[in-house]
Amino acid sequence: MSRYLIRRLLIAIPSLLGISVVLFTVLALAPGDPFGELATNPAIPPEVQAALRAKFGMDDPIMMRYLHWLTAMLHGDWGFSFVSRVDVDTLILQRLPTTLAVIGASQVLALLIALPVGVYAATRPYSIFDQVASTFALIGFSLPTFFTGIVLILVFSVSLNWLPFVFRADLAATGLQWWWEEIRQSIMPVAVLGLFQGATWTRFVRSAVLDVIRLDYVTTARSKGLPERGVVLKHIVRNALIPVVTLIALQMPIVFGGAIVTEQIFRIPGIGSLLISAIQANDTPVIMAVTFVFACLVILFNLIADLLYGWLDPRISYR
């Protein structure tokens, strides 16, 4: 196991380098340029754009630019945003707390829905509860977040006027008042994301539990007269967790990466909205930094999931 871990960690370094090369190439080749808006303005002579391109080293060959980026990154320099003209790490750090809080809370909500509902539905397949839960789950992932977000805004902000729909990262209030405001403005985005994610996960949990619930050892446990609760929790859920762990590991990097659509609708200054505006403006250093950190997290959580498999099912061997 520890040999496996060391081996995987060693592989991680070339993997990351490889990913960074691909990312950089894709971004360099993708159409668009950061100073395009200047070109549409008749008052700005083309030389300005040329000067800016030269200044930010955009006319160098891709290989050179990549090497510059890599050496800077190794020195802890994340780059400099073309558009905002500040360091990229400042931009990311400004947005990290909001992203972690909102997206994190929604993932917790999704888990709180998916685990109990999925398990309960699977223990009583095709019961009324299962049917209702399934229907809601299917509605949940048939409707995109851009749609549910607007419906919630129309109901709770416009009609009822209960909740604000412009998210503010810098509430003026303090103490309890701050918490109250923060919760009020977070309810809708967290619900939109959490319900969508929860709907998807519920289906997976149900399916995973159904796969296990019919196995012989469960029958054995039941026939030994163990209480149902214990059977479900100890025998069924633990063995059903492998796909669930996989999915959570897949989702965790998103907690850093943010959710673009939801952030857009509620104006949450998260990393998702930073990424999308950077992409729209072709602000390569920002895109590169965000996606690279994202790639690190993907690799890290994948590794954690692989290790968890062994813990959940000790028969899984690492060779």
Next chain:
Amino acid sequence: MNEHDLRGLIEDVRHGKLSRRAFTRTMIGLGLTAPLATQMLAYSGVAVAAEPFAYKPTKAGGGGALKVLWWQAPTLLNPHFAVGTKDQDASRLFYEPLAGWDQDGNLVPVLAAQIPTVENGGLAEDGSSVTWKLKQGVKWHDGQPFTADDCVFNWEYSSDPATAAVTIGSYKDVKVSKVDDHTIRVDFPKPTPFWADAFVGAFGMIIPKHQFEPYKGAKSREAPANVAPVGTGPYLFADFKPGDVVHGKLNPNYHMPNRPYFDTIEMKGGGDAVSAARAVLQTGEYDFAWNMQVEDEILKRLEASGKGSVVILLAGSIEHIQLNNTDPWHEVDGERSSIKTKHPYLSDPAVRNAFNLLVDRASVHKFIYGRTGDDSANFVVAPEKFASKNTSYEFNVDKAIKLLDDAGWKPGADGVREKNGVKLHAVYQTSINAPRQKTQEIVKQACQKAGISIEIKSVTASVFFSSDVANLDTYPHFACDLQMYTTTMQQPDPGQFMRQFLSEELASKANKFQGRNIVRWQNADYDKLWAESDKELNTVKRAAMLIALNDMVIKNVVVIPVVTRPSVVAIAKNLHAPLSGWDTNTYGLQDWYRDA
């Protein structure tokens, strides 16, 4: 409309037969701008006085928080680097120019003590220089005095190509010198009819020398004040998160009495236009929202909630369809739409005129843009009695059919017209934006009826408006038959705007598609007239020339104007704010106040 007619109109204004507003509106209808219209009046000696804004509060402060919403978030706060209006608007919270443009096109002094005129000696008779007197006693936010040195520094800073300032266009050709501590002189290399460019309006905001001196030229990006501005404006800088929010607080030492009214200002960014409109008009969470690119139907419904209203400001943006003069489908020397080619059917004037008849501007205006896009106040369509024959439009499918029939374009087996093996099949591209796609559908339907088949293509805005030399989908490449977008007449002077049809501006691979003549139209008469207008000091004569240039463009169906795009903002019911379509949205921020 010739010089004589213009003089007649000016006389009407002088004798009170025509209101100044109506005059300005007419000039805008003829493709000019409000600032130019005002200049024409001033030049002809018709008294021009900006109507002062009725500012009620009797002391500074006490107004609480002002919350404004920009659905594109500002990303930087140095006016010399402002990419797009969002950054200019945000910079204007803290920085000020010498003078700004109000909605009627008047120059309003801000950091200037007065507006230079020939009478007060500010303007040289021969148009070779302008002398600005600066306001005394103005202090930067850190307490330093504002002087002529700051102005001279801004010129040095911006005109240095190494700084890569977007304002370079206003400064690179002029020479700025200090006369005394509170007087500067701007010298032009040649007689310049439009003198109010440097230090004026959106591109004229002034940054402090003592903060930026060490960061001139190549080091410009390192200045700490790039993200923490120190200006002269009504609000002091408090906090800035790029791409999210800007905070400011009342400047107790502001140079105008009893201003500003609000204690703090918050400019939030991001999201989309519809929900920004909701936040102002429907829930009242915010006081002001910028650039409401929303269908008018939706705006009207939101306004019905009574929390706020929509304000429409005339400006010089025109949504128009361009017709390619070159062949976009055959590569010549590795370049599509090469200026060495001719378009297979758009070179036939009959086809061009048919297209002109097939654009249902009235419906586009009525059902898509509503108040936010006017077909009648078009940049070539003069209102009321001034409309001349060559600047009116009509929508008439039957006439288009007849035109095509007469020109020998006969319907083929599939209903698409053809002549000598050339089919009337057009690819019509634009950027992705709901009203544009709807306009495309309306045009497509009419064209189908007339036997022209249209293939609609839409390109994501970030690609369409980029200047990527290798990508065929950008608008300067124009690798299709028709394309549609809005050109913005950001400059208060239309002369710059009319450059886009000059032969010397032809976009081609050779100039990396940076030439502005994207339709690739060439006309020697146009070039000649433009060159004359560029040095004509008689404003009225010049205006007549510019109008004639406009008429040439329209008569030859070089472009088909669809609607004008005014600047549309949403504003809370009890908020009073002077706004202008010729300057930044926040140009009069110091005067904003709320009914108690």
Next chain:
Amino acid sequence: MAGSTLASPTADARTAIAVERARARQVTPWSDAWRRFRRHRLAVASGVVLLAMIFAVAFGPLIWRVQINDIDFSAQLQPPSWAHPLGTDDLGQDLLARMLYGGRISLAVGLAAMSVSVCVGTIVGAIAGMARGGVDAGLVWLTDLFLSLPQLPVLLLLIYLFRDTLKIYVGPELGIFLLIVVGIAAFRWMTVARLVRAQFFALREKEFVEAARALGASRFRLVVRHILPNALGPVIVAGTIDVAAAIIAESTLSFLGLGFPPDIPTWGRLLFDAKDTIDVAPHWALIAGGAIFLAVLAINFIGDGLRDALDPRRVM
């Protein structure tokens, strides 16, 4: 199977009879699966619904002959009526005609993208799950790479590089279709791959696999006959979710200029266009959202039926 929980509402007392019948006849595994599938009433009903939808979008436009782009400004945003059975949109275009026409693309894209992503994911996951060491590490790297790629620039790059080439070689419509399917599937196969790989980790050590291995089953047979059928549960769920996601994703792609031209009303696009008028013209959004939901619902129950039918542990 005493004590096991029933996974089908129909598997009641009749199970016994079915078992009797099964004994009476010679059954192949496939006919057996089909027989079990038929028992799943919801699945059969869903199959009928899905077929009906496919039939409607395939032949509907031939019967309901209103043009999809007939603009009628006098009939903007009208609720359902005899003239317009599903109402009209904001240009007064007939929604029934648009739904029928757009459904062709939405269903085709949804099913095709789902198939591609499930197939690619299953193959990659299965290989990674069986092979260890270098091959596993390589495939995991590939999955990680695709997970970290930012969607938008990659899609823009895809259009930029391939749109015109594909247009030349396979024609404009098929070319766009292929690009869309690839564009969507490229960002969705990783979940399936990860899930399958994890299932394989657990299954490959199970007794029945050991037994089959001891009996000399080849690796391929081991995977296809023994492990894969047991790993299908999450794959089927992922498949259903992918259909919904693909139909929605198609609409976002057309905003990037990657999808079909903007005047082609796919379901995802109709839903997107409807969102700003949902408070005054809810029918528009309900119809588009409802169609997507119905398709997803049907595919989901078919998936459930398939899974029960193919699950070798279940005897009905």
